Amino acid sequence: MTPRLGSLVGLIAIWWILSLGASPFGLPGPPAVFEAFVELIESGRLISALGVTLSSFAVGGLLAVLMGVPLGILMGFRPWVGRAVDPYLTALYVMPFSAIVPLLVLWFGIDEQVRIVFIFLFTLPQVAIVCYQGARRTPATLVEVARTYMASERQVFWKVLIPYEVPFIFTALRLGVGLAVQGMVVAELLIASLTGIGYLLEIAGATLDLATTLAIIIFIMVLGITAVAILQRIENSVAPWRHGVTIEGGGNA
Amino acid sequence: MPDAKIVLDGVRKAYRTRKRRDSFLGRLLPEPRPQTVEVLALDDLTFSVPEGRFVSIVGPSGCGKTTALRMMDGLVRADAGRVVVNGEPVTGPRPECGFIFQDFGLYPWRSVLDNVAFGLELRGIAREARYERARANIELVGLAGFERNFPHQLSGGMQQRVGIARTLTVEPEILLMDEPFGALDALTRRVMQFELVRILQARSGATSVFVTHDLDEAILLADTVIVMTARPGRVKEIVDVPFPREERGEPLIESAEFSELRHRLWKSLSEEQAARSASVRQSLSASRS
Numbered sequence: 001m002t003p004r005l006g007s008l009v010g011l012i013a014i015w016w017i018l019s020l021g022a023s024p025f026g027l028p029g030p031p032a033v034f035e036a037f038v039e040l041i042e043s044g045r046l047i048s049a050l051g052v053t054l055s056s057f058a059v060g061g062l063l064a065v066l067m068g069v070p071l072g073i074l075m076g077f078r079p080w081v082g083r084a085v086d087p088y089l090t091a092l093y094v095m096p097f098s099a100i101v102p103l104l105v106l107w108f109g110i111d112e113q114v115r116i117v118f119i120f121l122f123t124l125p126q127v128a129i130v131c132y133q134g135a136r137r138t139p140a141t142l143v144e145v146a147r148t149y150m151a152s153e154r155q156v157f158w159k160v161l162i163p164y165e166v167p168f169i170f171t172a173l174r175l176g177v178g179l180a181v182q183g184m185v186v187a188e189l190l191i192a193s194l195t196g197i198g199y200l201l202e203i204a205g206a207t208l209d210l211a212t213t214l215a216i217i218i219f220i221m222v223l224g225i226t227a228v229a230i231l232q233r234i235e236n237s238v239a240p241w242r243h244g245v246t247i248e249g250g251g252n253a
Numbered sequence: 254m255p256d257a258k259i260v261l262d263g264v265r266k267a268y269r270t271r272k273r274r275d276s277f278l279g280r281l282l283p284e285p286r287p288q289t290v291e292v293l294a295l296d297d298l299t300f301s302v303p304e305g306r307f308v309s310i311v312g313p314s315g316c317g318k319t320t321a322l323r324m325m326d327g328l329v330r331a332d333a334g335r336v337v338v339n340g341e342p343v344t345g346p347r348p349e350c351g352f353i354f355q356d357f358g359l360y361p362w363r364s365v366l367d368n369v370a371f372g373l374e375l376r377g378i379a380r381e382a383r384y385e386r387a388r389a390n391i392e393l394v395g396l397a398g399f400e401r402n403f404p405h406q407l408s409g410g411m412q413q414r415v416g417i418a419r420t421l422t423v424e425p426e427i428l429l430m431d432e433p434f435g436a437l438d439a440l441t442r443r444v445m446q447f448e449l450v451r452i453l454q455a456r457s458g459a460t461s462v463f464v465t466h467d468l469d470e471a472i473l474l475a476d477t478v479i480v481m482t483a484r485p486g487r488v489k490e491i492v493d494v495p496f497p498r499e500e501r502g503e504p505l506i507e508s509a510e511f512s513e514l515r516h517r518l519w520k521s522l523s524e525e526q527a528a529r530s531a532s533v534r535q536s537l538s539a540s541r542s
Contacts, residue, residue, distance in 0.1 A: 145358040149372040163362045241361045
């Protein structure tokens, strides 16, 4: 048995044992949660909610990556851009998001638009900061080597900076997926909506249907883990050299 | 000197660093003028390297020998004086110069083959043509069979072999080497010294400048050794190495003549090292008072 499978079996076993001693309103056991999950699938509620949620998740997350990655790289490549933009990214990063929900609702309503904006704002700063760190730390020697071979600025950018940046981009993507998932659920819980995973969670919570609540949470976690694992696979095949270099910063680098 | 490949004439270079105020109060007070400390790295450095010669530069640490080398490839600008390569003043990196770095400077995401072909790739040479030339040089440095490996899979000595092959592949007329074996262990270093002798014999004709701390290496490789003074660096003496190139090898290092020359250079160098230590002590005690 692999360590991963072992830890999973152990965790489920502990959960099961704990649930046996608890009342159904305390901690539902794995069978109850599984049943709730089957019900969610069969009724089609989960799938339709997922469709709604994933579309705002995908659009918001994608926008954050599409803007955050180039922004971070540009900030590292042109230090004056970095100095100009860095404080605002930090400001966005430290801002308590639940506090600005009323503003966002005022500006963007309560439908898909506001969820997209929320996920975007939630994800953007970290994605950009990770890419910025990578581009900024490109070892001076690697740039200098290219210069001794008469590299143009363009060549330095495409043949040194960007390849060096690839692992950081992947780190940013992995980070981005996690953040976008969080942002998506938070957005749906905070912004009263009548669709989406957050709405399902709210209904389940309000009716004290703990089994369904747990089923949804576990489902979201599995989705996130899968997405991160796929990204890791892609990274390993695109940037195998990364195992040999130590890269500081950037979350799980 | 009409056949001088490289000329440094009255070169001067100072590094400026801003001095921090020492006390908390001092930092709060308005400063009339930001205090900068100027460290003179090179002052009136003058020498020339004739075509086809191999020149080693030795000097106490901090004497600016690496700075001087970097100036020859336009990586650093001189504050005053002239740096001339092939009769032209140096304003930036030049195609006829190849630079070998102490920390190798290999691209971790490129295979050995793609690292070695890098210079030609930048020049827009087609893939097959550049791989062909790269392979020949990989073989020359003794790495045949490692073309598809990545740098992190190689030892330090092998990595510098890749660095040397990469530089040779652009066929530079001038090789500028900045302590290329400085990051290697003693044994590997010795092996690489003989390897460089062998490689350069296969590629005769290049003009070489080699910066090092290691006197054995300086003598073994060079036709001429330039000893620099402690900071600010200038030429202290220029010593010709009398041994013919064919004899550069293990027996030479063991010979009495070699020891004698090494001893002479060592004395010259240790005087400068002592001068440097004295000046460091002086500046330390000055800053304390």
